Every structure is written in C-alpha cells, then in structure tokens.
Amino acid sequence: MKQLALIGKPNSGKSSLFNKLTGLNQKIGNYSGVTVEKKSGDFNGTKIIDLPGLKSLWVDSLDEKISLQEILKYAEEGSPLLFVANGLQLADSLLLFSEIADLQLPIILVINFKDELKKSQLVLDEEKIKNHLGCEVVLMNSKTGEGLDELEKLIRENKAKVPHTFRRSQFEKIDENGFQNIYLKSIIDHQNEFTNEQYNLLETDFSQRQVLVSKITNDVLKEDPTKVDILVGSKRADKILLHPIWGMLIFIAVMLVVFQSVFTLSGIPMDWIDQFFAWASEQSAKISIPWLSSLMSEGIIPGLGGVLIFIPQIAILFLLLGILENSGYLSRISYIADNFLQKFGLSGKSVVPLMSSWACSIPAIMSTRMIEDSRERMAVIMASPLMTCSARLPVYTILIAVMYPKENAGWIDAKGITLFALYLLGVIATLVVAYIINKRSNITSQSAWTLELPMYRMPNWKNVFYNAYSKTKSFVVSAGKIIFLISIVLWLLASFSPKTESFIDQKYAEYQATHQDHASEVNRESIALEYSYAGYLGKVIEPVIKPLGYDWKIGIALITSFAAREVFVGTLSTIYSIGSEDESSIVERLRNETNLDTGEKRYNMATSISLLLFYVFAMQCMSTLAIVRKETGKWKYAAYQFAFMFVLAYGFAFLAYQLL
C-alpha cells in the first residue's frame, strides 16, 4: 500500500492508532476535535495519514472540511482508508461508515476500544460483521496496541476492500439524462448551498441508514444477560460535576489547584536552575580572554538564565492542562460555561481554545477550527491572545517579585493575589473584546449547536507527559535561540560607546557634582551605559515611552519582546548585568536600579503596574500574528488585532502611570 488515511468519528482513537503505527507522538485528548490538521507518518513504507475526526460527510466545521477534502481526493484516486470505529458506539460509527462505503473506496475497518467492549460484557461476532460490511475487520485497543499485529499484517498484505454499499437510492434519479447518481455531487455542492429539498432528502437518508445500521449492530453484538452500561459511571459523575452548586465549587477548586500547583510545585526546581546559572556565570567570569568572559557572564548566560528559569512553571502548566484535556473534564467545563459565554457571543465550544490559550495562543487559535459558528470562531481568534499565555508568566513573575520585596508567609500571599488578578484581567479583557468583535462582525452566525460529552477516562499518561515535554522543549528552543542572538547583539551595543573613556569620566564627574543627593548610588558603569550605542539607540525611543514611566532600558526590552514576550526578561537580565560587579539576582538588580534624574528607584509601584498592564494587553508575538493571518486568510485581521491590542496596552499603561 502506498498510503492509508485514518478516518473516523471524533474521539474514536485515530491519533492513538496513528501513534502506534508510526511511532510518532501526535496529540491525543479525550474530547472531540483534538486533531485539526492533516499529519502524516510512515509505517513500513506506507504513508499513514491522520486526519481530523468527521461526524458525517455533510460537514459543518473547518476541521471536518479538511477531512472531507482529503476523502474526496482519495475517492478520485481510489486510495484506501483505515476506518476507525468506536466499539462502544458501534452504531454511531457505522452511520459514518455507511456514508463512506457509498463512495466505493477500499477500506479496512478497525473496531477500537476492545477493552471497554469487554468491560461492558459485549461480544462482537467478527465473522458476521465482516460479512455484513464486505471488508476486513480488526478488533483492537489503540491505547495499548492490542490487535496491532493483525492490522499490520492486513496493511502489509494490502487487504483493503471496497465494502458493500448501504444505500444510495435517495441520491439516485432517472430523468431526461437517464440514470444518475448524485450522491457525490450533492456532498460537494452542499458546502456552498443546500436547498430545502436536499434537507428533506438528507433526513430520509439518515433515518434509513439508521435502520440498516441498527439491524447490523443488533445482529453482530451479543449482549450478555449481565451486560453493564459502561456509561453509568460517567452519568453518575456528571450528576455531581454538572450540578449547579457542587459542579461550580469543583470547577473553582480545580482552577485553584492548577493555579497554585504552577507556583508552589515549581519553586524548588526553579531555585536549582537559578543556582546553576549563577554558578555558570561565575565560572565564565574566570575565562582569561576578557571580552569573551564579559560576553558570557554579562551577555549570554544572564540572558538565557532569565528565561530558562521558567521551565518548571511552564512544564507544570502544560502537564495540568494536558490532564484536563485527557480526562474528559474539559468538555464539562464547556457545558457549565456555555450559558454564561453566550452573553458574550461565544459558546461552550470556545472553552477549549480559550483554556489552551493559557499555554499558548498558537495551538489555541488552530483549535478554533472545530467551532462550527464562523462568527464565534472569529471572535475567539481575535480575543484569545488576551488570555494570559505562558510567555507572559516570566514577565509577570519578575515584575511582581520586584514590586513586593518582602517574602510573605502563608499559602496565598500578595504576590499570588496580584498574579491571580492579572489572569483574571486577561479573562475579562478576552470576554469584553470577544463581545465587541461579535457585535461589530458582519459574519452570519449559525444557531445550530450541539456538544459531545465524552465518557470520563484515565489519561494516556505517556502521551500527556510526552506532550508537556515536547511543548516545553519547543518553548526552550525557540525562546533560547532568539534570546541567545539578542543577548549577543545587546552586549555588543551596550559594551561599546562612540565616545572616549575620558568623555565618560568627565560625564561621571559632572553627574557626581550635580546630583549630590543620590550620587553615591550611581556608579561609573551606569553612566557609561547611558553613553553606549545601546544608550543612544534607546534614547531615540525614550520620548514615546516616557509617559508610561519607562526609561530607555525598559524601552529596548519592550522592543525586543515584540518578537516574543519572554524575551523581555532575557533582555533586562542582559542589560542590567552589564557592568555590574556583584552576582546578585536579576530581581535584586531591578529593585536597586535608580532613576538617574530623580535618584529614586526606577521600578516604583506606578512603573511596575504600568508595565504589567502593558503586557496584559500588548500583542507581542510574531508567531501568533502569523497564525491569525493563516487561520483567517487575511493580513488585515492580524494587523487589526495588533493595532487594537497596542492601543489598549498603551492606553492602560499610560493611565496607570499617570494616575498612580
């Protein structure tokens, strides 16, 4: 076989099977719409293709359209499909199977969830179902890989067969042009327009398929007299988890646990990383080549260390969100929130993209493909970058640490509350912006809405851990690369000056004479930095940011962080370590930074809050803009998003600094 594409209903275990066949690690989750794009891998020379789940060929969301396009292509080429059915929902899966069988493609049918079939005491007659459908059938468990050998053998031996058709009579007609089968044509056409007549046809078509399918399932599934309804556990759990009082309390508790774990569990490993970079910096200070020693200990190492210290927090956040996605609870949050979100023109479907924005808005924006309503989808794409993504976390943490010098005891402290307030502000901003975009949008809204509640399941731990690991790794690699480059450039700009040493000596002496009240707090290096290339460059932008309470150093960090937010911390670490002799931490250095004009601390309350607000609102992520362009198809939307977020950021930062 040259290629084999995985097709099936959402959440039927396609990606799990894909991973088993190819050895790759595609994301798995226990809700519909995890996979939203085509991915391919290799199995013994056969190209295996994983596709988004499909509810029916009469698609209505973007991710399903991708699958439909592929299937239509395969139908033309006659290339084979691996249909993955959910064994516990066999009748449901066979409805889709019947639609696809009518396209006359070669198919191998995998009936998945063998373990759960067994648990519910259902026995499947494999021979009978093969006869009914006319293709090879494998019973398996995609989670453990049970049954995989048999499937692999079928693939190697090229055993895909065109199944019996179910029925096409609804889409067959005889007119002046003779006999016609308009099934395929209707499927293609319906994406543009659908007539009332077609709707009626479809309704009859579905009920007749339904009858045929239930005849087959009644024949092939033997119900043990002791049959257990495997959904009973999930139904019972829902009575608590969806309860107006208990459900809400549990939801709040879950959020608090996620939030607190990110900050408490990460403390110790963060200290280790901090100590490691301090040690590395000390060691590199001993290098005998002076420029290299300075570049390493004042440029690269502090720059990298400033950001890499956040690995534990980010990894824990990714891990906990992964567990939520894999347990089935995420869909319950969608359920609980649906009514509330409707007030903002969103729905429960927006919960998945919005909550994944806490990790990163890029996958979040991609996941909006499963939202059927295009108006809601646009609102989520435009607003979700306002949710607090993991790249904002380093910025917030550093600034909050600078704001509150005292270590508070106790579980929830001023730092925790401030951070929580920032997350909350992100959520409020997202909802308000979504509301406005929705109101102003001229995209027609779709009123049809359904939500699937998957049964609760144990997460696939290996996949959850691997995904948290790989996302953290890509954070480290991408942030690392930018910061590495920026710290070298900054070090160069900040270490050299167009002026002579004696000019700086003279300026230093002048400063000492004119600012006697706080001259002792300012050393010669600070003055030298002011007259370095970086200083001159920074002064150019200073007028723009002065009203927000920032100096040119913060300005440079702001500009570099338009590449990605976390670069802010790396940049500040580098700028503030240049010329400083002590090996104090970045937080200490920020705290001690003096405003050369007034002699007061640079990071006072007003400046810190103004900076925090700037980061809450500003769109400082090139990759997000690129994905917005890709998902909306127009640069216009990305530009619009950048502009309104910048205006909000500047406006709020300005107000905060001026009023405080």
Place this chain on the structure above:
Amino acid sequence: MNLKELKEGDSAILASLNVSDDIKKTLLINGVCLGSLIEKNYSPRFAKLCNISIRGKMISIRNRDAECIEVVKYSEK
C-alpha cells in the same frame, strides 16, 4: 411530548424534528435522526441544555431545540 419534557432516565424514540433546516442538519450529522432510541440524562436547569445518550454517545442539545423535537416514550414491555 418533546425531548425537553422527558424525565431523567426515560427512554424514547425520536418522532419528528420540527426545527429550522440548518439545525436539522446539525442534529442529523450528530446522529439525532428519526427512529433513533435515546435516553434522557441528568440535565441541570441552569445550563439550559438537554443531555441525552444516543447510540452509546452522550450529547447536549440546546433546550430551545430540544423543545422542537417530538419523541414517543418507549418502554421495553
């Protein structure tokens, strides 16, 4: 009797979908089609959503749509 009026735990057979065309399509592709056997699940009032099991799948439908779905109560006797 409509879908919303069913009590938790009741089973029923779908008799007619008196909804607009686009909603009908969404229901159909979710397997909510005439002749299907469904069971009503716990549906808290605050959420304004009606939960059912259909072919082993649990799905929620907006109450305003559920009110337009006629069902016939089903008993195994």
